[in-house]
Amino acid sequence: MRRLCRCGQEMNFGFRLVMFENKFQIDRVPIFECDSCDFYEVLPFVKPDLLDLLNQLKxxxxxxxxxxxxxxxxxxxxxxxxxxxxxxxxxxxxAMLEQHCEERINLLLDLYGCAQKMNDENWMKEIASRLATLSKFVKERQFMGAK
Ligand SMILES: [Zn+2]
Structure with a gap:
């Protein structure tokens, strides 16, 4: 999870509360931040999802x-x-991130199996969308690693 700041320093990975327009608060957003210039940015991979959530809140x-x-x-x-x-x-x-993602994917696949058996379409949809975020991330990482 390395990323360089625009000032050249290496940024730290962490989480923070992000405020929008002084009224919408989204907490536990994964970010990179720089100690030397106080700049921070949202983890690029989740940025579109964060903006979707903000639109929903609005x-x-x-x-x-x-x-x-x-x-x-x-x-x-x-x-x-x-x-x-x-x-x-x-x-x-x-290394642990990949392992954790895979474990979570397996867990969700099991849940999906249950939802399917119960014929619960809403539940199936929900699980499918949770799965989509993770598998897209894992695929992109593997793609980047293969370069
Ligand atoms: Zn900086």
């Missing part, structure tokens, strides 16, 4: 705090891992 006029980890499967896996992780181990973090 439409429904939800003003309370919302947790991004509750609506985004990848953010949830990252957050779970981040809480157990010590900063010295960024290589380990990478």
């Amino acid at each position: 439409q429904q006029d939800v003003k309370g705090r919302v947790y991004f980890t509750e609506v985004n499967e990848l953010a949830d896996v990252l957050y779970e891992l981040f809480r157990k992780w010590t900063k010295a181990d960024s290589v380990l973090f990478e």
Whole structure:
């Protein structure tokens, strides 16, 4: 999870509360931040999902705090891992991330099987969309790794 800041420093991975227009609060958003210039940016991979969520909040006029980890499967896996992780181990973090994603994908596939048996279409749809976020991420990483 390495990324360089526009000032040339290496940025840290973490989570933060992001405010939009001074009223919409989305917490536990995965970000990169720079210690030397205070710049931060949302993890590029989840940015479109974050903006989708913001649009939903605007439409429904939800003003309370919302947790991004509750609506985004990848953010949830990252957050779970981040809480157990010590900063010295960024290589380990990478390796564990893949493992955690795969475990979560397997779990969701099992759930999908249950939903299918019960013929619960809404549940199937929900699981499918949670799966889509994760498998897209895993595929993109493998693609980048293969270069
Ligand atoms: Zn910087």
